Amino acid sequence: MNYLAEGLRLPTNGLDYTILAIYFVVVLGIGFAARASVKTSLDFFLSGRSLPAWVTGLAFVAANLGATEILGMAATGAQYGVSVVHWYWIGAIPAMVFLGLVMMPFYYRSKVRSVPEFLLQRFDKSAHVLSSALFAFAAILIAGVNLYALSIVVEALLGWDRWVAIVVAGVFVLLYITIGGLSSAIYNEVLQFFVILAALIPLTILGLKRVGGWDGLTHSLEKSHGSSFMSAWSGTGIGDSNALGANWLTIILGLGFVLSFGYWTTNFAEVQRALSAKNLSAAQRTPLIAAFPKIFIVFLVMIPGMVAAVVVPNIGTDRSDLTYNDAIPLLMRELLPNGVLGIAVTGLLAAFMAGMAANVSSFNTVFTTDIWARYVKKDKPDAYYLKFGRGVTAVGVLASIGTAFIASSFSNIMSYLQTLFSFFNVPMFVVFIIGMFWKRASMKSGVWGLVAGTTAAMINYFVFYKQGIIGIPTDQGANFVSAIVGFVAGAVVMVIVTLFTAPKPEAELAGLVYGTESPDAPEVPEESDSAWYRKPALLGWGAIVIAAACYIPYSF
Numbered sequence: 434m435n436y437l438a439e440g441l442r443l444p445t446n447g448l449d450y451t452i453l454a455i456y457f458v459v460v461l462g463i464g465f466a467a468r469a470s471v472k473t474s475l476d477f478f479l480s481g482r483s484l485p486a487w488v489t490g491l492a493f494v495a496a497n498l499g500a501t502e503i504l505g506m507a508a509t510g511a512q513y514g515v516s517v518v519h520w521y522w523i524g525a526i527p528a529m530v531f532l533g534l535v536m537m538p539f540y541y542r543s544k545v546r547s548v549p550e551f552l553l554q555r556f557d558k559s560a561h562v563l564s565s566a567l568f569a570f571a572a573i574l575i576a577g578v579n580l581y582a583l584s585i586v587v588e589a590l591l592g593w594d595r596w597v598a599i600v601v602a603g604v605f606v607l608l609y610i611t612i613g614g615l616s617s618a619i620y621n622e623v624l625q626f627f628v629i630l631a632a633l634i635p636l637t638i639l640g641l642k643r644v645g646g647w648d649g650l651t652h653s654l655e656k657s658h659g660s661s662f663m664s665a666w667s668g669t670g671i672g673d674s675n676a677l678g679a680n681w682l683t684i685i686l687g688l689g690f691v692l693s694f695g696y697w698t699t700n701f702a703e704v705q706r707a708l709s710a711k712n713l714s715a716a717q718r719t720p721l722i723a724a725f726p727k728i729f730i731v732f733l734v735m736i737p738g739m740v741a742a743v744v745v746p747n748i749g750t751d752r753s754d755l756t757y758n759d760a761i762p763l764l765m766r767e768l769l770p771n772g773v774l775g776i777a778v779t780g781l782l783a784a785f786m787a788g789m790a791a792n793v794s795s796f797n798t799v800f801t802t803d804i805w806a807r808y809v810k811k812d813k814p815d816a817y818y819l820k821f822g823r824g825v826t827a828v829g830v831l832a833s834i835g836t837a838f839i840a841s842s843f844s845n846i847m848s849y850l851q852t853l854f855s856f857f858n859v860p861m862f863v864v865f866i867i868g869m870f871w872k873r874a875s876m877k878s879g880v881w882g883l884v885a886g887t888t889a890a891m892i893n894y895f896v897f898y899k900q901g902i903i904g905i906p907t908d909q910g911a912n913f914v915s916a917i918v919g920f921v922a923g924a925v926v927m928v929i930v931t932l933f934t935a936p937k938p939e940a941e942l943a944g945l946v947y948g949t950e951s952p953d954a955p956e957v958p959e960e961s962d963s964a965w966y967r968k969p970a971l972l973g974w975g976a977i978v979i980a981a982a983c984y985i986p987y988s989f
Contacts, residue, residue: 443762443765443766443774443778444766444771444774445771445774445775445778446771448771448772448775449771449772449774449775449778450775451775452772452775452776452779453775453778453779453782456628456779456782456783457605459624460621460624460786461608463620463621463624464608464621483709483711484619484709484710484711484715485710485711485715486710486711486714486715486716486718486719486722487722488619488620488623489619489706489707489709489710489715489716489719490718490719490720490721490722490723491622491623491626491722491723492618492619492620492622492623492626492706493703493706493707493719493720493722493723494626494723494726494727494730495622495623495625495626495629495787496622496702496703496706496787496788496790496791497703497727497788497791498625498626498629498730498784498787498788502730502734502784502788503582503629503633503734503761503781503784503785504582504585504758504760504761505578505582505758505850506520506731506734506735506738507734507735507737507738507741507757507760507761508738508749508756508757508758508760509735509738509757509909510734510735510736510737510738510739510741510742510760511738511739511741511742511748511749511757511760512738512742512749512757513662513677513909514654514658514661514662514663514739514742515662515663515664515665515735515739516665516677517731517734517735517738518665518731518735519665519677519684519688519689520688520731521727521728521730521731522728522731523684523685523688523689523693524688524689524692524693525693525697525724525727526724526727526728527689527693527694528693528694528696528697528698529697529720529721529723529724529727530720530721530724531694531697531698532697532698532704532707532720533707533717533718533719533720533721533724533969534717534721534969535947536698536865536869537707537713537716537717537719537720538713538717539551539869539944539945539947540704540707540708540716541707541708541710541713541716541717542713542944543944543945545708546708546798546802546803547565547701547705547795547798547799547802547803548564548568548699548700548701548704548799548861549561549564549565549568549701549799549803550802550803551865551945552564552861552864552865552868552879553803554945555868555869555879555937555942555945555946556864556868556874556876556877556878556879556880556937557876557877557879557880557937559877559879559880560864560876560879560880560883561803561807562804562808563880563883563884564861564864564883565799565800565803565804566804567857567860567861567883567887568701568795568799568857568861569796569799569800569804570857571853571856571857571858572701572702572792572793572795572796572799572829573792573796573829573832573833573836574836574839574853575702575788575792575850575853576788576789576792576793576796576829576830576833576836577832577833577834577835577836577837577838577839577840578788578836578837578840578849578850579785579786579788579789579792580599580602580603580606580785580789580833580834580836580837580840581599581837581838581840581841582758582785582788582840583598583599583602583781583782583785583786583789584598584599584602584837585598585758585759585762587601587602587782595841596838599834599837599838600834602782602785602786602789603789603830603831603833603834603837604830605786606786606789606790606793606830607793607826607827607830611823611826611827618790618791618794619706619709621786621787621790622706622787622790622791624783625783625784625786625787626726626787628776628779628780628783629780629781629783629784629787630733630780631776631780632776632777632778632779632780632781632783632784633730633733633734633737633780634733635769635773635776635777636733636737636761636764636765636768636769636777637732637733637736637737639764639768639769640736640737640740640741640764640768641736641740643740643744643767643768644740644743644744650736650739650740650743651663653743654739654742654743657742657743657746658742666681669681669684677907677909677910678905678906678907678909678910679907679909679910679913683910683913683914683917684913686913686917687912687913687914687916687917688913688916691855691859691862691916691917691919691920692851692854692855692858692859692912692913692916694862694866695854695858695859695861695862695863695916695920696854696858697720698862698865699858699861699862699865700858701795701798701799702791702792702794702795703720703791705791705794705795705798706719706791707719707720714969717969718969721969737760737761737764738757738760738761740764741759741760741761741763741764742760744763744764744767745763748760748763761781765777765778765781789833792833793826793829793830793833794826796825796829797822797825797826797829798822800825800828800829801818801821801822801825802818805818805821805825806818848908848909848912851908851909851912852894852908852912852915854912854916855890855894855912855915855916855919856887856890856891856894856915856919857887859886859890859916859919859920859923860882860883860884860885860886860887860890860919860920860923861883861886862920863882863886863919863920863923863924863927864878864879864882864883864886864923864927867882867924867927868945868946869945869946869947870946870947871946872936872939872942872946872949873931873936874927874931874936875930875931875934875935875936875937876934876935876936876937877930877934877935878926878927878928878930878931878934879927881926881927881930882923882924882926882927882930883923884926885922885923885925885926885927886919886920886922886923886926887919888922889918889919889921889922889923890915890916890918890919890922891915893911893914893915893918893919894911894912894915898911898914898915
């Protein structure tokens with residue numbers, strides 16, 4: 434296990450601990466307040482589908498502001514430089530817009546409680562069982578990443594052993610999810626969004642000041658890491674070398690299309706927030722509202738990582754006892770005064786709890802509604818499933834504590850997460866996208882597409898890359914290639930299986946395939962005004978235009 438470097442202990446005092454204590458009291462208070470609204474299993478798993486778009490939109494982006502965003506992206510900035518922008522302006526915004534404008538009508542109108550349940554309606558039971566199992570397993574692994582990242586900060590803050598920090602943090606998240614269900618998680622995520630910004634903004638400003646502003650940062654990193662470190666596209670020609678170890682084709686196809694769309698459109702930890710919205714219009718606007726802060730958050734995670742690469746030139750290498758994951762705690766210790774340090778620590782803990790809560794709450798929904806209620810204990814009273822959902826939340830947290838120790842073996846947890854996404858999200862995406870746009874796709878093609886995609890991605894990573902059969906410079910480059918391989922294998926197998934098996938009756942495809950309309954689709958209430966922020970199409974195109982404008986300086 435990789436422990437924090439000796440001496441990387443945050444100089445906290447009574448003021449910092451007071452700020453932290455106030456936050457924890459508020460979080461538990463929100464959980465108890467949300468408990469009053471949890472009367473049915475739908476309330477517990479989807480907040481009764483009653484939340485406004487601005488709440489679900491902020492929760493949507495906050496659910497992703499976990500280990501991936503904070504420690505992971507800062508680590509990626511320290512390791513790969515400005516290439517971090519690819520994960521946002523290519524690897525997030527287009528997929529979030531696609532989810533809002535194209536896929537949410539299918540999800541919301543079908544009244545499914547989870548993403549795997551949609552596959553049951555479009556394909557068959559075998560696709561549903563496999564997708565549910567794969568998602569539940571992946572959710573626990575990813576929740577473990579957030580828990581591990583949270584333990585890094587707790588260890589730096591209190592000096593606790595890593596295992597103690599992991600257990601204590603896991604128990605706290607268990608408390609407020611079990612008490613208030615998804616509503617507790619979502620309202621806490623809204624609070625956490627603003628606390629996270631309050632932590633990252635001063636860290637970014639003081640970090641730039643420490644290294645002489647953007648010009649000083651650029652000069653130092655170009656001198657130590659080369660000019661391509663400060664350019665998103667430099668050296669990405671096929672056959673060229675760059676810090677990321679990927680060319681423009683694998684970046685666009687592997688990250689921008691396959692990994693990005695696979696994560697944002699089929700990851701139930703995100704989609705669940707949109708499904709809890711009060712109507713279809715609010716559900717569509719949820720990822721679109723989230724896209725706007727997502728455009729600018731990249732600066733708040735990329736710059737601290739790059740500053741850390743200047744402050745500790747050998748970070749993440751054998752010449753330093755600091756891993757890339759230590760970039761944020763290092764800067765907090767070096768730059769922040771007491772009081773501000775307390776806010777920053779609180780912000781980090783909030784981020785990791787948001788990420789873990791998102792995955793645990795999606796796990797308990799899928800395990801309860803898609804596995805237990807459908808195949809193990811059918812037709813029980815609703816109160817039984819509500820009680821079981823609370824119980825399985827504890828199981829999810831306990832399992833996450835175990836998987837947190839797996840994450841601790843990776844120097845860059847972002848690489849680990851991208852590996853998981855290529856194994857689990859990408860195959861689900863290829864099955865979704867083909868099933869949603871090709872009526873002929875047969876019932877049996879869904880399960881075989883999942884099997885083929887997952888198997889091919891794993892073989893490419895563990896056999897071809899890890900055994901050195903193909904030469905890929907970095908783990909991230911290998912993840913992009915694995916995603917492409919998984920997508921292509923899943924698509925090819927789906928087409929082949931479809932040619933030899935029976936299609937789903939066309940009458941059963943209404944509302945499940947693009948271009949068809951469900952005859953019993955519920956009426957969507959009209960909004961009371963026609964303001965621009967109530968129009969999903971305008972929000973979506975606005976997000977893309979702003980992201981494209983931001984990207985211009987990094988395109989050369």
